[in-house]
Amino acid sequence: MTGASRRPDSCVWCGREVAETGMGRRRRYCRQSCRQRAYEQRNQVKGTSIPADAVVLTSEEASAMVDRIFQVRCAAEDVATAVAEGAAAHEVESLCADLVQLAREAERFR
Structure with missing residues:
Protein backbone atom coordinates (compact mmCIF):
# COMPACT_ATOMS: atom_id res chain seq x y z
CA MET A 1 0.00 0.00 0.00
CA THR A 2 1.21 3.44 -0.71
CA GLY A 3 1.04 6.19 1.86
CA ALA A 4 -1.40 8.20 -0.27
CA SER A 5 -3.97 5.38 -0.46
CA ARG A 6 -3.99 4.34 3.18
CA ARG A 7 -5.78 5.81 6.14
CA PRO A 8 -3.47 7.85 8.40
CA ASP A 9 -4.07 5.43 11.28
CA SER A 10 -3.52 2.18 9.37
CA CYS A 11 -0.49 -0.09 9.10
CA VAL A 12 1.40 0.49 5.85
CA TRP A 13 1.95 -3.27 5.54
CA CYS A 14 -1.36 -4.93 6.41
CA GLY A 15 -3.86 -2.08 6.75
CA ARG A 16 -4.86 -2.87 10.32
CA GLU A 17 -5.43 -0.03 12.73
CA VAL A 18 -2.28 1.34 14.37
CA ALA A 19 -2.46 2.33 18.03
CA GLU A 20 -1.72 5.98 18.78
CA THR A 21 1.45 6.51 20.81
CA GLY A 22 0.85 10.12 21.72
CA MET A 23 4.52 11.12 21.62
CA GLY A 24 7.13 11.10 18.91
CA ARG A 25 6.65 10.00 15.34
CA ARG A 26 3.41 8.40 14.29
CA ARG A 27 3.76 4.62 14.11
CA ARG A 28 3.66 3.18 10.59
CA TYR A 29 3.18 -0.49 11.51
CA CYS A 30 0.71 -2.20 13.82
CA ARG A 31 3.17 -4.89 14.94
CA GLN A 32 6.84 -5.73 14.78
CA SER A 33 6.04 -8.60 12.38
CA CYS A 34 4.53 -6.14 9.86
CA ARG A 35 7.59 -3.93 10.17
CA GLN A 36 9.79 -6.98 9.54
CA ARG A 37 7.77 -8.11 6.48
CA ALA A 38 8.00 -4.61 5.00
CA TYR A 39 11.78 -4.59 5.55
CA GLU A 40 12.11 -8.00 3.89
CA GLN A 41 10.01 -6.89 0.93
CA ARG A 42 12.06 -3.71 0.45
CA ASN A 43 15.28 -5.74 0.46
CA GLN A 44 13.93 -8.34 -1.97
CA VAL A 45 13.15 -5.74 -4.63
CA LYS A 46 16.45 -3.87 -4.34
CA GLY A 47 18.34 -4.07 -7.61
CA THR A 48 15.32 -5.28 -9.59
CA SER A 49 12.93 -3.49 -11.91
CA ILE A 50 10.10 -4.03 -9.42
CA PRO A 51 9.08 -0.72 -7.82
CA ALA A 52 9.66 -0.57 -4.05
CA ASP A 53 5.98 0.13 -3.42
CA ALA A 54 4.76 -2.75 -5.61
CA VAL A 55 2.52 -5.37 -4.09
CA VAL A 56 3.32 -8.87 -5.26
Whole structure:
Protein backbone atom coordinates (compact mmCIF):
# COMPACT_ATOMS: atom_id res chain seq x y z
CA MET A 1 0.00 0.00 0.00
CA THR A 2 1.21 3.44 -0.71
CA GLY A 3 1.04 6.19 1.86
CA ALA A 4 -1.40 8.20 -0.27
CA SER A 5 -3.97 5.38 -0.46
CA ARG A 6 -3.99 4.34 3.18
CA ARG A 7 -5.78 5.81 6.14
CA PRO A 8 -3.47 7.85 8.40
CA ASP A 9 -4.07 5.43 11.28
CA SER A 10 -3.52 2.18 9.37
CA CYS A 11 -0.49 -0.09 9.10
CA VAL A 12 1.40 0.49 5.85
CA TRP A 13 1.95 -3.27 5.54
CA CYS A 14 -1.36 -4.93 6.41
CA GLY A 15 -3.86 -2.08 6.75
CA ARG A 16 -4.86 -2.87 10.32
CA GLU A 17 -5.43 -0.03 12.73
CA VAL A 18 -2.28 1.34 14.37
CA ALA A 19 -2.46 2.33 18.03
CA GLU A 20 -1.72 5.98 18.78
CA THR A 21 1.45 6.51 20.81
CA GLY A 22 0.85 10.12 21.72
CA MET A 23 4.52 11.12 21.62
CA GLY A 24 7.13 11.10 18.91
CA ARG A 25 6.65 10.00 15.34
CA ARG A 26 3.41 8.40 14.29
CA ARG A 27 3.76 4.62 14.11
CA ARG A 28 3.66 3.18 10.59
CA TYR A 29 3.18 -0.49 11.51
CA CYS A 30 0.71 -2.20 13.82
CA ARG A 31 3.17 -4.89 14.94
CA GLN A 32 6.84 -5.73 14.78
CA SER A 33 6.04 -8.60 12.38
CA CYS A 34 4.53 -6.14 9.86
CA ARG A 35 7.59 -3.93 10.17
CA GLN A 36 9.79 -6.98 9.54
CA ARG A 37 7.77 -8.11 6.48
CA ALA A 38 8.00 -4.61 5.00
CA TYR A 39 11.78 -4.59 5.55
CA GLU A 40 12.11 -8.00 3.89
CA GLN A 41 10.01 -6.89 0.93
CA ARG A 42 12.06 -3.71 0.45
CA ASN A 43 15.28 -5.74 0.46
CA GLN A 44 13.93 -8.34 -1.97
CA VAL A 45 13.15 -5.74 -4.63
CA LYS A 46 16.45 -3.87 -4.34
CA GLY A 47 18.34 -4.07 -7.61
CA THR A 48 15.32 -5.28 -9.59
CA SER A 49 12.93 -3.49 -11.91
CA ILE A 50 10.10 -4.03 -9.42
CA PRO A 51 9.08 -0.72 -7.82
CA ALA A 52 9.66 -0.57 -4.05
CA ASP A 53 5.98 0.13 -3.42
CA ALA A 54 4.76 -2.75 -5.61
CA VAL A 55 2.52 -5.37 -4.09
CA VAL A 56 3.32 -8.87 -5.26
CA LEU A 57 0.66 -11.50 -4.65
CA THR A 58 0.70 -15.21 -5.26
CA SER A 59 -2.06 -16.55 -7.48
CA GLU A 60 -3.73 -17.94 -4.33
CA GLU A 61 -3.64 -14.54 -2.62
CA ALA A 62 -4.98 -12.79 -5.72
CA SER A 63 -7.78 -15.35 -6.06
CA ALA A 64 -8.69 -14.99 -2.38
CA MET A 65 -8.80 -11.21 -2.74
CA VAL A 66 -11.08 -11.46 -5.77
CA ASP A 67 -13.34 -13.80 -3.79
CA ARG A 68 -13.53 -11.32 -0.87
CA ILE A 69 -14.35 -8.46 -3.23
CA PHE A 70 -17.10 -10.57 -4.81
CA GLN A 71 -18.54 -11.27 -1.34
CA VAL A 72 -18.60 -7.53 -0.63
CA ARG A 73 -20.43 -6.84 -3.89
CA CYS A 74 -23.00 -9.57 -3.16
CA ALA A 75 -23.56 -8.20 0.35
CA ALA A 76 -24.02 -4.68 -1.06
CA GLU A 77 -26.54 -6.02 -3.56
CA ASP A 78 -28.39 -7.75 -0.67
CA VAL A 79 -28.61 -4.41 1.15
CA ALA A 80 -29.87 -2.64 -1.98
CA THR A 81 -32.48 -5.34 -2.59
CA ALA A 82 -33.66 -5.25 1.02
CA VAL A 83 -34.05 -1.46 0.91
CA ALA A 84 -35.86 -1.59 -2.46
CA GLU A 85 -38.25 -4.21 -1.11
CA GLY A 86 -38.95 -2.21 2.05
CA ALA A 87 -37.33 -4.63 4.50
CA ALA A 88 -37.61 -3.94 8.21
CA ALA A 89 -34.95 -1.72 9.76
CA HIS A 90 -33.48 -4.55 11.84
CA GLU A 91 -33.01 -6.65 8.66
CA VAL A 92 -31.24 -3.79 6.87
CA GLU A 93 -29.09 -3.15 9.96
CA SER A 94 -28.07 -6.82 10.03
CA LEU A 95 -27.23 -6.81 6.32
CA CYS A 96 -25.22 -3.60 6.73
CA ALA A 97 -23.29 -5.12 9.64
CA ASP A 98 -22.45 -8.12 7.43
CA LEU A 99 -21.40 -5.78 4.62
CA VAL A 100 -19.09 -3.79 6.89
CA GLN A 101 -17.49 -6.98 8.24
CA LEU A 102 -16.91 -8.33 4.73
CA ALA A 103 -15.46 -4.99 3.63
CA ARG A 104 -13.02 -5.03 6.57
CA GLU A 105 -11.91 -8.53 5.64
CA ALA A 106 -11.57 -7.55 1.98
CA GLU A 107 -9.30 -4.58 2.67
CA ARG A 108 -6.76 -6.86 4.33
CA PHE A 109 -4.97 -8.55 1.47
CA ARG A 110 -1.91 -9.88 3.26
